[in-house]
Amino acid sequence: MPSAVFEFTPFRVDAERRALLRDGRPVTLSRKAFDTLVVLLEERGSVVTKDALMQRVWPDSIVEENSLNQCISSIRKALGDQVGVPKYIETVSGRGYRFMAPLRQQESVAAAPGSLAVLPLRFLGSKDEGEWLGVGIADTLITRLSSVRELVVRPTSAVLRLSGSDPVEAGRTLSVDAVLEGSIRKAGERVRVSAQLVSVATGATIWARTFDEQFTEIFAVEDAISERVAESLTTHLSGEERTQLTRRATENSDAYRLYLNGRWYADRLTHDALSHAIDSFRQAVALDPKFALGYGGLAYAFMQCADLVMPSREALTRAEEAARQALAIDENVVDAHAVLGTVRFMRDWDRAAAKVEFERALAIDPKSRHAHDLYGWCLTLMGELDEAFTRFYAAKAIDPFSHENPFYESPMYYFSRRYDEALVAAREEIARDPEFWLIHVILGRTLEVKGDYDGAIREYEETRRLDDSTPESLGDLGRVLGRAGRADRAREILAELDERAARQHIPAFVRANIHLGLGDIDRVFALIDEAIDERSWYVTWLPIDPMLDHLRDDPRFARAVARTGL
Numbered sequence: 397m398p399s400a401v402f403e404f405t406p407f408r409v410d411a412e413r414r415a416l417l418r419d420g421r422p423v424t425l426s427r428k429a430f431d432t433l434v435v436l437l438e439e440r441g442s443v444v445t446k447d448a449l450m451q452r453v454w455p456d457s458i459v460e461e462n463s464l465n466q467c468i469s470s471i472r473k474a475l476g477d478q479v480g481v482p483k484y485i486e487t488v489s490g491r492g493y494r495f496m497a498p499l500r501q502q503e504s505v506a507a508a509p510g511s512l513a514v515l516p517l518r519f520l521g522s523k524d525e526g527e528w529l530g531v532g533i534a535d536t537l538i539t540r541l542s543s544v545r546e547l548v549v550r551p552t553s554a555v556l557r558l559s560g561s562d563p564v565e566a567g568r569t570l571s572v573d574a575v576l577e578g579s580i581r582k583a584g585e586r587v588r589v590s591a592q593l594v595s596v597a598t599g600a601t602i603w604a605r606t607f608d609e610q611f612t613e614i615f616a617v618e619d620a621i622s623e624r625v626a627e628s629l630t631t632h633l634s635g636e637e638r639t640q641l642t643r644r645a646t647e648n649s650d651a652y653r654l655y656l657n658g659r660w661y662a663d664r665l666t667h668d669a670l671s672h673a674i675d676s677f678r679q680a681v682a683l684d685p686k687f688a689l690g691y692g693g694l695a696y697a698f699m700q701c702a703d704l705v706m707p708s709r710e711a712l713t714r715a716e717e718a719a720r721q722a723l724a725i726d727e728n729v730v731d732a733h734a735v736l737g738t739v740r741f742m743r744d745w746d747r748a749a750a751k752v753e754f755e756r757a758l759a760i761d762p763k764s765r766h767a768h769d770l771y772g773w774c775l776t777l778m779g780e781l782d783e784a785f786t787r788f789y790a791a792k793a794i795d796p797f798s799h800e801n802p803f804y805e806s807p808m809y810y811f812s813r814r815y816d817e818a819l820v821a822a823r824e825e826i827a828r829d830p831e832f833w834l835i836h837v838i839l840g841r842t843l844e845v846k847g848d849y850d851g852a853i854r855e856y857e858e859t860r861r862l863d864d865s866t867p868e869s870l871g872d873l874g875r876v877l878g879r880a881g882r883a884d885r886a887r888e889i890l891a892e893l894d895e896r897a898a899r900q901h902i903p904a905f906v907r908a909n910i911h912l913g914l915g916d917i918d919r920v921f922a923l924i925d926e927a928i929d930e931r932s933w934y935v936t937w938l939p940i941d942p943m944l945d946h947l948r949d950d951p952r953f954a955r956a957v958a959r960t961g962l
Contacts, residue, residue, distance in 0.1 A: 402437045403500040404484070407475065409437060416474065423474050424762075426789030428453055429467040436485065436495040445492040462814070468493060469782055470789055510629035511548040511572040514538050516559040517589070520581040530580050531556065532656025533589075533618065537576070540622045540643070542763065546630040548572075551765055551795045557828070567596030574602060576625055585610055589617050593625055603628050614652070615644050645689040646680075654680035655690050662697045665834060667865040670705050673697040681721075691722035692731040699735050702742065702933045703903045704866065709931040712743040733757035734767045741774045742933035745960050750774055765791045769804050776808050777936045778962075784808055806838045810845075811940050818842045833862035837869055840876070845942045849880040867893065871906035875943075878913025886910055903927065905934035912943065921952045928959050935960055 402409040408417045411434050416423045425433070431453045436444060450464055468485065471477075477484045486494045514537050517530035535552045542549045550570050558566040563575040578591035592604035603624055607617045623638070646652050658676035661669040677694035681687050695718035701711040716739045722732040737753030740746045754771040757764060772787030788804055806825070809818035822839035829835070840855030856873035859866070874889035890910050893902050908923035927935050938944065938953075939962050947953045 402434075404497045409433065424790040424793040425474050426467070426470060426793055428463070429470040429474075429789060430793075432464070432467040433471050436493060437499065440495045440499050443488045443491050443494045449492065460814075466782070466785055470786055473786055510546055510574070511550075512541060512625070512629060513550040513555055513558075513567060513570045513572045513575050514541070515555050515561065515563065515566060515575060515577040517577075517591075518560060518579040520579050529582070529653070529656060531559070531660060533580065533614070535656070535659065536618055537622055537625075540618070541626060544626050544630060547626065554795050563592075563594040564596055564599050567594070572596060574629060576621070587614060587617075589614075589621075591621050593628055614649060615647070646684045646687040648684040648687070651680040651683040651687050651690060654683070655687070655693060658690075658693050658697065662693060662700060665700060665704070666863050667705050670697055670701050674701070677718075686725055688722045688726035688729050688732075691718045691725070692729040692735075695719035695722060695735040696731050699738055703901070703905075704868070705901075707901050707930060708903070708933045709743060712739045712931075712933070715739055716743075728760050730757045730761045730764050730767055733760065734764070734770045738770055738774060741778070742936055743931050745936065745962055747778055763794055765794045768794065772808070773804060776811050777940060779940050781808070781812050806835070806842070810838065810842050810942070813942060815842050815846055831862060833859045833866065833869070836862070837872060840872060841943070844872075844876050844879070849876050852876045853880065865900075867896070867900070867902050867906045871909035874910030875913035878910060878915070883914055886914055903932050903934060904930060905932050909943075917947070917950070920947070921950075921956065924956050925959075928956065936962065938962065 401411070406419045407423075409415070410417075414427075414430055416425050416430065416433070432449060435449060435452050446461060446464055450459060450461070453467070454463070472479070472482075472485060475484050479487065482496065484495060484497045486496045488494055514534045516534045519530045531552070534555070538549055538552050538555075541547055542551075550572060554570060555566070558569065561569075563577045566577075567573075567575040573596055575594050575596060576591060577594065578589060580590075581588045586609070588606065588608045590604075590606045593602040594600070595602055605620070605624070607620070609617060646655070654676045658673045658680065661673035661676065664670070664673075674694065674697050677690055677697060680690040681694065684690065695715045698711050698715035698718060702708040702715075703711070705711065715735050719729075719732040719735045719739070722729045733753050734757045737750045737757065740753055741750035744750075754767060754774070757767040758771070761767065768787045768791035772784045772791065775781075775784035775787060778784075785808060788808060791804070806818045806821040809815070809821060819839065819842050822835055822842065825832070825835045826839065836855045836859045840852040840859070843849075843855065844852035853873065853876055856869055856876065859869035860873070863869075870889055870893060874886045874893075877883075877889070878886040890907065893907060893910075896902060904923045904926035908920050908927065911917075911919040911923065924935075924938070938957050938960065944953070
C-alpha cells in the first residue's frame with residue numbers, strides 16, 4: 397500500500413502505518429478490511445468494481461465474494477456507516493462500491509508510536525520453577541507497558557512462539573521498533589534478572605541492566621524495567637501512566653508466583669493442566685484474599701473445565717462465583733466480566749445478559765484480545781455470524797500474530813458453512829503447533845461434514861494420541877465411525893465411555909454424537925434432553941451445528957431448542 401495519509405472527518409487513515417484513527421484514537425480493523433478501505437480511498441469518487449477490489453486486496457488468492465462482503469461490513473461498522481444512508485461508502489448496485497465523503501490526502505510524515513515486543517525471559521536455573529516463570533514475568537511487563545498511550549505493545553500470545561529467538565529477528569517478525577529480552581535465574585529465594593532493550597533497526601542495545609534480588613523484590617524489578625523501557629521509547633509519561641506502570645495486583649510474592657503458574661497452565665485445555673491451574677489459583681488467593689486477578693484467573697480456569705474436567709453446570713457456577721469475588725475487589729478485572737458473559741450464555745442461555753458483560757469488559761479495555769475472542773465465540777454460537785467475525789477481526793487486528801487466531805477462526809468458518817476456509821485455517825495452525833489436540837478436532841469435524849470420513853477418523857485418532865483424557869474427541873470418533881459403516885467399533889467406544897463414567901464425567905451430548913452416527917435418532921433426542929437437563933454448554937450448539945442439519949425438520953428438534961430459549 398502507498399505511503400499516504402487520508403483524512404475525512406473525524407477519521408485519519410495512515411496507509412504506511414496501517415492505522416485507522418477516530419479523533420486520534422485507534423479503531424480496530426482487520427488487515428484485509430484495512431486494505432479494502434485504502435483501495436476505496438485511493439479511488440475516491442470512482443466506483444471500484446467487486447472484481448477489481450478482490451484482485452487488489454487478494455492478489456495471490458482466489459476468494460469468494462463473501463470475503464469482500466465481510467470486509468465492507470467491517471469497514472462500515474468501524475466508521476459507523478449505514479447501508480441505507482451512507483456517509484462514507486456507497487454501494488453501487490450491480491457494480492461495486494464508491495468512497496463518497498470529502499477527503500484530504502498527504503504524504504505520511506507523522507511519527508509512528510513506539511512499538512515493542514517483550515520476549516519471554518529465558519529460564520537459566522533449576523527447572524523446578526519451569527518455563528512459566530519467564531513467560532509470566534514477561535506477561536506482567538506487557539500488561540503494564542500496554543497502559544502507556546504512546547506505546548504499541550505486542551500481546552503475550554504473539555511472542556510465545558518466539559521465545560529464545562534472536563531479538564532483532566523476532567522484532568522484524570513482529571514488526572516492532574524495539575524488543576525487550578532477557579533471562580532469569582532462580583536459586584532458592586534469590587533471583588537474578590538480566591534485561592536489555594534492543595533496537596530492531598540497528599541491533600544496538602538501547603538499555604541494559606541486571607538485577608540480583610530476593611524473589612520477594614521481583615515487583616521492584618518489574619517496576620524498574622517497566623519505567624525504564626517506557627522512558628526510552630516515549631516522549632512523555634503522564635502521572636496516571638507512571639502509576640499504572642508500577643501498579644501491583646498483589647504484594648505477596650508467593651501468591652504472585654502461584655498466579656503466574658496458574659496462567660501458564662490455564663490455556664493448556666487438558667485435564668491435568670486445568671487441575672494444576674485451579675490448584676495454583678486457589679493457593680494464590682488463599683495467600684492473598686484481596687488478589688483480584690487471582691480470582692479472575694480462577695474464574696477463567698473453571699470456565700475452561702466445562703464438560704471437560706467437570707459437569708458444565710458445576711464448572712460454570714464455580715467460574716461465576718470466582719468472577720464475582722474478583723469484581724467485589726476490583727470491578728475493572730476484564731477477564732472476570734468476560735467469564736461472566738460466557739457463563740450467562742453457556743449456562744443461562746441468556747443472550748442479552750451475556751452481551752452486557754462482554755460490553756463491560758471491552759469498555760474497560762477495548763484492546764483485550766481475550767474479551768473480543770470470547771465474545772466472538774459466543775456470538776458465533778448465537779448465530780450472529782457477521783458480528784462474530786467483526787469481533788474476531790478486532791482480536792486479530794490487536795494481535796495478528798496470535799497462535800489462537802486459527803483456533804477461533806476455524807470454528808467460525810465451520811459454523812458458517814465456509815468449509816474450505818475452515819480447512820485452510822486449521823491446517824495452518826496444525827503446521828505451527830501439531831501437538832495441540834483441539835485443532836485436530838476442528839479439522840476432523842470439517843472433513844466429516846464434507847464427507848471425508850477417512851480423513852476425519854485420522855484427525856480424531858490423532859487427538860486421542862495427543863490427549864486421551866478428553867471425552868469430546870471420543871464422541872466425534874464414534875460418530876464418524878458409525879457414519880463410515882464401522883458400527884461395531886462405534887459401539888466399542890460407547891462401551892469405553894460407560895466404563896470411564898465410573899471415574900470421569902461423560903456429557904450426555906458426547907454419547908448423543910455416537911448415536912447420531914449410528915442412526916439411532918430416538919436415542920439422540922433422549923440424550924439431547926439429558927444434556928439440556930445437565931445445562932451442558934454443548935446445548936448452545938443446537939441451533940447452528942452443521943452436524944445436526946439433517947435433524948432440523950424433526951418436531952423433536954424444535955421442541956428441544958424451544959426448551960433452551962436459544
